[in-house]
Amino acid sequence: MTSPFRVLLGHTRPHRAVLTGSLLLVLAAGASGLVQPLVAQDVLEALATGGSVLAPVLLLAGLVVLGAALTGVQSWWQQRTAEHVVREVRRDLVFRLVRLRVPELDSRAPGDLTARVTSDSTLLQNAATEGLVLVANGVLTTLGAVVMMGVVHLGLLGVTAGVIVGVALVLLVVLPRIRLAVARAQESLGAVGAALDRALGAARTVKANGAEARETALAGAAVDRAHAAGLVGARYVAVVKVLTGVAIQGAFLAVLGVGGALVAAGSMSAPELIAFLLYVFYLASPIGSLAAGLGMLQQGLGAVGRIEEVRRMPVEEDVDLVVPAPHGPPPAVEFAGVEFAYPGRGPALRGVSWTARPGARTALVGLSGAGKTTMFALLQRFYEPTGGTVRVGGVDIATMSRAELRRLIAYVEQDSPVMAGTLRDNLLYANPDATDAEIAEALRVTRLTGFVDRLDAGLGTEVGTRGVTLSGGERQRLAIARALLRKPRVLLLDEATAQLDARNENALREAVDQVARDCTVILIAHRLSTVTDADRIVLLEHGVVRASGTHAELVEQDELYRELAATQLLVTAVPGV
Numbered sequence: 001m002t003s004p005f006r007v008l009l010g011h012t013r014p015h016r017a018v019l020t021g022s023l024l025l026v027l028a029a030g031a032s033g034l035v036q037p038l039v040a041q042d043v044l045e046a047l048a049t050g051g052s053v054l055a056p057v058l059l060l061a062g063l064v065v066l067g068a069a070l071t072g073v074q075s076w077w078q079q080r081t082a083e084h085v086v087r088e089v090r091r092d093l094v095f096r097l098v099r100l101r102v103p104e105l106d107s108r109a110p111g112d113l114t115a116r117v118t119s120d121s122t123l124l125q126n127a128a129t130e131g132l133v134l135v136a137n138g139v140l141t142t143l144g145a146v147v148m149m150g151v152v153h154l155g156l157l158g159v160t161a162g163v164i165v166g167v168a169l170v171l172l173v174v175l176p177r178i179r180l181a182v183a184r185a186q187e188s189l190g191a192v193g194a195a196l197d198r199a200l201g202a203a204r205t206v207k208a209n210g211a212e213a214r215e216t217a218l219a220g221a222a223v224d225r226a227h228a229a230g231l232v233g234a235r236y237v238a239v240v241k242v243l244t245g246v247a248i249q250g251a252f253l254a255v256l257g258v259g260g261a262l263v264a265a266g267s268m269s270a271p272e273l274i275a276f277l278l279y280v281f282y283l284a285s286p287i288g289s290l291a292a293g294l295g296m297l298q299q300g301l302g303a304v305g306r307i308e309e310v311r312r313m314p315v316e317e318d319v320d321l322v323v324p325a326p327h328g329p330p331p332a333v334e335f336a337g338v339e340f341a342y343p344g345r346g347p348a349l350r351g352v353s354w355t356a357r358p359g360a361r362t363a364l365v366g367l368s369g370a371g372k373t374t375m376f377a378l379l380q381r382f383y384e385p386t387g388g389t390v391r392v393g394g395v396d397i398a399t400m401s402r403a404e405l406r407r408l409i410a411y412v413e414q415d416s417p418v419m420a421g422t423l424r425d426n427l428l429y430a431n432p433d434a435t436d437a438e439i440a441e442a443l444r445v446t447r448l449t450g451f452v453d454r455l456d457a458g459l460g461t462e463v464g465t466r467g468v469t470l471s472g473g474e475r476q477r478l479a480i481a482r483a484l485l486r487k488p489r490v491l492l493l494d495e496a497t498a499q500l501d502a503r504n505e506n507a508l509r510e511a512v513d514q515v516a517r518d519c520t521v522i523l524i525a526h527r528l529s530t531v532t533d534a535d536r537i538v539l540l541e542h543g544v545v546r547a548s549g550t551h552a553e554l555v556e557q558d559e560l561y562r563e564l565a566a567t568q569l570l571v572t573a574v575p576g577v
């Protein structure tokens with residue numbers, strides 16, 4: 001695995017030239033600062049000797065303005081690069097997150113994934129730019145000072161280096177701890193996001209159960225963990241500051257002691273000692289910058305781990321292929337000996353085989369948890385079967401790209417089939433090219449025309465998160481209208497009419513019949529009343545196909561089906577039941 005530091009450097013690769021320029025500007029601004037005392041000295045000398053001060057004053061003013069300008073340009077470059085870096089990281093994370101494979105999504109909290117895009121990336125941003133520049137500046141300037149000190153007196157340089165190396169060793173122990181604390185704080189922030197996501201995502205359930213205090217405590221515990229980790233980090237940052245201060249003071253005292261003795265012994269001149277001591281003080285600034293930069297780098301490295309984790313998560317890489325709208329006759333859909341188990345669970349499907357004939361309506365029925373929705377998930381390659389084959393139009397779907405496969409299909413899911421946005425957004429989601437006439441037709445078929453007409457904003461009405469401002473039946477009809485606009489070859493309806501009243505249900509059944517003429521329809525139903533006229537009904541029990549046939553055949557042949565039908569008052573007319 002690539003080291004986090006290399007990853008951090010990798011983020012700066014496209015901006016190396018600008019960052020190097022930025023570093024040069026820092027150094028130049030530093031140099032212009034160094035020259036200023038010399039020019040000031042000229043001014044003072046000119047004043048003392050009665051000479052003209054115009055030239056040195058102008059030079060001094062020019063240096064001050066130049067230094068300020070260099071600092072301004074450097075700051076702008078650095079911040080701009082930081083913004084570029086974070087934008088690229090965020091775009092990449094967003095790209096990956098919306099393409100994550102479904103099993104990965106099943107095991108992750110969306111709030112935690114969001115925190116990586118919003119919060120972790122910010123730490124990386126500062127480390128990859130300001131942190132690196134501070135460290136580079138610190139290292140170069142320190143080296144410069146060390147060279148100068150060496151020129152003045154090699155022996156005293158040894159003394160200074162001894163003290164500084166000792167402190168650096170302690171820093172080596174402390175810095176990784178900052179990184180650990182930051183990683184922990186970021187993890188806790190992710191947990192805060194996840195807890196809030198849970199509470200806000202089910203706000204009505206929380207309120208109905210009076211669970212506000214529990215949810216507050218859950219998120220609060222994560223906030224406290226972030227706080228505790230933050231304090232640990234702050235403590236180590238303070239230690240770094242103390243240590244750098246101590247290093248300078250220590251070096252100063254050591255140099256003073258040893259240098260004083262050397263001067264006393266006559267092996268060093270007093271001006272040499274003074275010059276050397278001035279350099280020791282001069283070191284304070286680059287060492288401070290080095291410590292601050294290293295602290296920032298550690299914070300960034302703490303965040304890199306969480307960002308890299310997302311970059312290693314498996315994504316569906318074939319969903320961006322551009323595929324043409326499907327045409328031709330509706331395909332057959334075939335499950336042949338399909339086996340499947342969710343990660344960490346027992347088998348959900350155990351050798352399931354059935355076929356949906358092209359252009360017919362096939363219903364999947366069975367008790368709750370039998371595996372019906374799982375088959376829809378496999379059919380769209382949300383998961384891959386552990387055995388057997390799923391074919392669409394005779395082609396093994398494992399050999400098709402997901403883009404191609406999913407373009408054939410329209411899917412109305414069981415829960416939350418509507419997205420935040422306007423009614424029009426939702427309708428166009430399946431087919432951005434749908435015309436107004438097609439939209440009007442889809443609304444008519446799903447009996448939504450009157451509803452839309454009564455709204456002040458019409459199709460521009462916002463439906464709220466997951467369509468909360470719509471009734472359950474309206475949501476379902478909207479989702480079906482959207483599916484129809486996709487002009488699919490295969491239409492998957494998961495309990496799509498469960499929340500409709502009898503009148504709307506009949507209307508929708510007619511609509512589905514109409515679509516079924518040039519589309520293969522597969523529907524999942526609990527209420528057999530909605531599927532009695534299906535061309536074929538597949539009865540599932542505990543992940544196996546128990547029986548299949550028409551309604552009449554199943555009533556005749558299968559006890560479980562008869563029982564299901566009887567409880568739904570459908571078979572009173574069947575003799576002997």
Ligand SMILES: Nc1ncnc2c1ncn2[C@@H]1O[C@H](COP(=O)(O)OP(=O)(O)OP(=O)(O)O)[C@@H](O)[C@H]1O
Pocket residue numbers: 106342343345348366367368369370371372373374375414526
């Ligand atoms: N994402 C998942 N991760 C783990 N297990 C799952 C997942 N989704 C479903 N299951 C389990 O797989 C089994 C089959 O679920 P599935 O949703 O296919 O049933 P179903 O027949 O559609 O039920 P229902 O009629 O209640 O919707 C169930 O035992 C369920 O608990």
